[in-house]
Amino acid sequence: MKVEAKMAMNTDSHSKPNTGADLLVKALIQEKVDTLFGYPGGAVLPIYDAIYRAGDGFEHILTRHEQGAIHAAEGYARVSGKPGVVIATSGPGATNLITGIADAMMDSLPLVIFTGQVASNVIGTDAFQEADVMGITTPITKHNYQVQSISDLPRIVREAFHIASTGRPGPVVVDIPKNISSGPAEEEYESTFYLPGYQPNLKPNPLQVKKLEDALAKAKKPVLLTGAGIIHGNASEELKEFAHHHGIPVTNTLLGLGGYPGNDELFLGMAGMHGTYAANMALYECDLLINIGSRFDDRLTGKLEHFAPNATVAHVDIDPAEIGKNITTHIPIVADSKEALKVLQKHDVESTNHGDWLRHLQEYKQEYPLWYNNPDEKMVPQWLMEKVHEATNGDAVVTTDVGQHQMWAAQYYTFNEPNRWVTSGGLGTMGFGFPAAIGAYLANPEKASVAVVGDGGFQMTMQELSILQEKRYPVKVVIVNNEALGMVRQWQEKFYEERYSESLLHTQPDFVKLSESYNVNALKIESQQHLEEVLPELMQNDEPVVLDCRVLQQENVYPMIAPGKGLHEMIGVKPT
Amino acid sequence: MKRIITATVQNRSGVLNRITGLLQKRQFNIESISVGRTETEGISKMTFVVDVEDFQKLEQLTKQLNKQVDVLKVSDITEKAIVARELALIKVGSNAQQRSEIQGIIEPFRADVIDVSKESLTVQATGKSEKVEALIELLRPYGIKELARTGLTAFQRGQQPQVADLPSSYSLLQ
Numbered sequence: 001m002k003v004e005a006k007m008a009m010n011t012d013s014h015s016k017p018n019t020g021a022d023l024l025v026k027a028l029i030q031e032k033v034d035t036l037f038g039y040p041g042g043a044v045l046p047i048y049d050a051i052y053r054a055g056d057g058f059e060h061i062l063t064r065h066e067q068g069a070i071h072a073a074e075g076y077a078r079v080s081g082k083p084g085v086v087i088a089t090s091g092p093g094a095t096n097l098i099t100g101i102a103d104a105m106m107d108s109l110p111l112v113i114f115t116g117q118v119a120s121n122v123i124g125t126d127a128f129q130e131a132d133v134m135g136i137t138t139p140i141t142k143h144n145y146q147v148q149s150i151s152d153l154p155r156i157v158r159e160a161f162h163i164a165s166t167g168r169p170g171p172v173v174v175d176i177p178k179n180i181s182s183g184p185a186e187e188e189y190e191s192t193f194y195l196p197g198y199q200p201n202l203k204p205n206p207l208q209v210k211k212l213e214d215a216l217a218k219a220k221k222p223v224l225l226t227g228a229g230i231i232h233g234n235a236s237e238e239l240k241e242f243a244h245h246h247g248i249p250v251t252n253t254l255l256g257l258g259g260y261p262g263n264d265e266l267f268l269g270m271a272g273m274h275g276t277y278a279a280n281m282a283l284y285e286c287d288l289l290i291n292i293g294s295r296f297d298d299r300l301t302g303k304l305e306h307f308a309p310n311a312t313v314a315h316v317d318i319d320p321a322e323i324g325k326n327i328t329t330h331i332p333i334v335a336d337s338k339e340a341l342k343v344l345q346k347h348d349v350e351s352t353n354h355g356d357w358l359r360h361l362q363e364y365k366q367e368y369p370l371w372y373n374n375p376d377e378k379m380v381p382q383w384l385m386e387k388v389h390e391a392t393n394g395d396a397v398v399t400t401d402v403g404q405h406q407m408w409a410a411q412y413y414t415f416n417e418p419n420r421w422v423t424s425g426g427l428g429t430m431g432f433g434f435p436a437a438i439g440a441y442l443a444n445p446e447k448a449s450v451a452v453v454g455d456g457g458f459q460m461t462m463q464e465l466s467i468l469q470e471k472r473y474p475v476k477v478v479i480v481n482n483e484a485l486g487m488v489r490q491w492q493e494k495f496y497e498e499r500y501s502e503s504l505l506h507t508q509p510d511f512v513k514l515s516e517s518y519n520v521n522a523l524k525i526e527s528q529q530h531l532e533e534v535l536p537e538l539m540q541n542d543e544p545v546v547l548d549c550r551v552l553q554q555e556n557v558y559p560m561i562a563p564g565k566g567l568h569e570m571i572g573v574k575p576t
Numbered sequence: 577m578k579r580i581i582t583a584t585v586q587n588r589s590g591v592l593n594r595i596t597g598l599l600q601k602r603q604f605n606i607e608s609i610s611v612g613r614t615e616t617e618g619i620s621k622m623t624f625v626v627d628v629e630d631f632q633k634l635e636q637l638t639k640q641l642n643k644q645v646d647v648l649k650v651s652d653i654t655e656k657a658i659v660a661r662e663l664a665l666i667k668v669g670s671n672a673q674q675r676s677e678i679q680g681i682i683e684p685f686r687a688d689v690i691d692v693s694k695e696s697l698t699v700q701a702t703g704k705s706e707k708v709e710a711l712i713e714l715l716r717p718y719g720i721k722e723l724a725r726t727g728l729t730a731f732q733r734g735q736q737p738q739v740a741d742l743p744s745s746y747s748l749l750q
Contacts (some may be wrong), residue, residue, distance in 0.1 A: 134589075138594050139598070142645075143644075143645045144590065196648055197586060197644070197645055197647050197648045198645045319643070320639050321639035321643050324632060324636070328632075
């Protein structure tokens with residue numbers, strides 16, 4: 001006999017919370033949470049019971065693995081700007097979240113994660129499904145809590161949402177012992193909070209702003225490097241105004257893509273290891289580098305001694321600890337990106353004419369554009385990305401895993417708007433893209449949600465096809481299938497004399513049959529012609545689809561800064 | 577270079593773990609750490625002695641500590657006028673004849689004998705780390721059977737010199 005979930009009893013049980021879990025649900029409603037990603041288990045039974053009794057208040061997305069839940073929540077957070085909320089049980093439920101927590105920490109994504117914990121009186125006794133969640137998550141969270149008393153719960157939830165979503169966003173874990181979630185609750189507890197040790201600074205220091213303005217007035221070769229801070233700060237418009245007002249060329253980090261329109265004349269393309277020649281040379285040759293909201297990651301800077309060697313470096317960041325961490329900074333500005341740009345825009349600074357500098361960079365752009373060879377019949381991945389862009393009018397939300405396909409998506413799916421690009425940058429997590437696309441869809445159902453994934457990464461979280469089967473979300477999965485861990489294979493080819501150690505995935509499931517078993521439409525595509533025939537319709541319709549795109553296997557990502565080299569030492573800048 | 581850093585923290589569960597974990601994750605060498613309650617309920621003070629390469633690393637350290645939600649204030653007090661003390665318990669092998677000899681050694685250090693047995697005595701010494709170390713060296717020939725040190729604890733003197741010389745790479749950044 002099939003067990004059916006009974007209809008939620010539509011009582012007013014939540015006007016009178018009677019357990020800790022009811023308090024939690026009430027607190028989530030107060031935080032205006034409408035979507036939860038999670039997976040039940042023993043220690044969160046009381047919480048799931050309270051969710052059940054709460055009825056239609058939430059959309060709960062039951063993923064098939066906790067890692068899927070947290071990556072979906074990351075996708076949701078990246079696109080909506082609101083905290084993604086995750087629930088998992090104690091022990092293995094919590095440890096299955098670890099990759100996602102670390103990922104969100106590296107990429108500054110606001111998450112509030114509730115983990116069940118064994119009852120307080122057995123914590124520390126190696127009880128069934130016990131894990132030291134506080135100990136494990138401390139180094140990979142912005143903050144974490146273990147709830148010690150029911151009366152603390154409402155305050156802790158409010159603090160958790162506040163900490164996750166303000167300042168530099170990040171993941172916050174709330175570990176809830178089972179006796180707290182099942183224990184009796186009074187109707188009201190005090191939930192006001194005061195965090196004297198957490199007061200993010202938003203307004204820029206006027207003295208430092210003046211220094212930047214003076215530097216700008218003198219600069220002959222300025223460049224703007226912007227990161228995800230522009231997107232978190234919702235400062236795209238201000239950035240565009242500022243760049244155009246002074247005629248400053250702009251480059252983005254990987255995570256900053258979309259923060260500045262990719263089709264703008266002042267845009268140089270992405271910078272970094274697989275960035276454009278023009279962008280990297282601009283960073284190398286500039287005399288004033290204005291970094292807004294990026295953290296000088298090693299994949300961006302290349303060898304530090306060759307990074308902007310002749311530049312005055314100004315760095316605007318909401319996190320003071322990022323300023324001066326990797327690069328000596330002359331003008332430090334601790335502020336929210338939008339606030340800083342507003343102040344800069346308010347003062348009418350005379351900047352010099354950068355015509356020569358812009359013309360010089362324009363020459364680089366024309367001389368060294370991104371390139372690939374395109375045989376007639378076979379699909380090359382770069383071409384595939386351009387076609388996905390066309391078929392979605394460049395307006396989809398695109399998510400990726402990590403590796404070659406990620407770089408191709410970054411290079412060839414030009415992003416003109418913020419909050420359209422969801423990728424695992426800092427941690428570089430395989431299996432991120434597909435569940436993130438599900439969360440991204442829920443955050444913005446108006447836009448097509450396209451998961452560009454590798455054949456390796458997809459196999460790490462493909463069980464989430466169940467969600468598409470159940471909910472029919474029109475998520476479009478584009479598998480860039482080169483039967484390899486492409487980036488690993490590329491490095492083995494270039495730096496390990498073609499010893500392809502464990503990087504070739506010639507044995508793989510039939511992705512079409514697999515998807516069909518989940519009742520999700522799927523196609524195997526091997527030629528350009530086939531793709532062009534089907535793609536526009538499949539990208540626009542309201543059904544999920546999995547496209548197993550067989551691309552040229554030996555294709556590599558270029559141009560490239562080899563490990564240990566400087567920005568000016570790019571290889572593969574010209575067609576071969 | 578050795579620096580003395582103090583941190584005022586909210587005494588919430590996990591705060592010590594978070595801070596020591598942070599220092600370990602970012603590869604800072606802690607020479608000593610001492611923690612205890614302060615005059616305000618719920619607030620504790622930590623004193624670290626750390627060995628850092630340069631001022632850039634030092635700035636990273638204080639910024640990373642400051643970033644923690646439960647950390648209220650971080651100060652590098654190395655170059656301030658401070659009172660700094662640590663306590664050491666030193667169990668030294670000694671017979672009856674040596675006792676008065678040892679007494680003579682520890683007296684200028686204003687240390688006390690707080691326990692005596694047939695074969696040993698225990699000295700309690702308080703002071704700056706250099707003083708404690710000097711005493712330990714003098715006692716070493718008698719055979720140190722056990723040694724326990726609390727690590728340094730310190731704060732600023734009530735009166736500070738009017739003009740403080742800031743190191744050249746000092747940053748005004750919080």
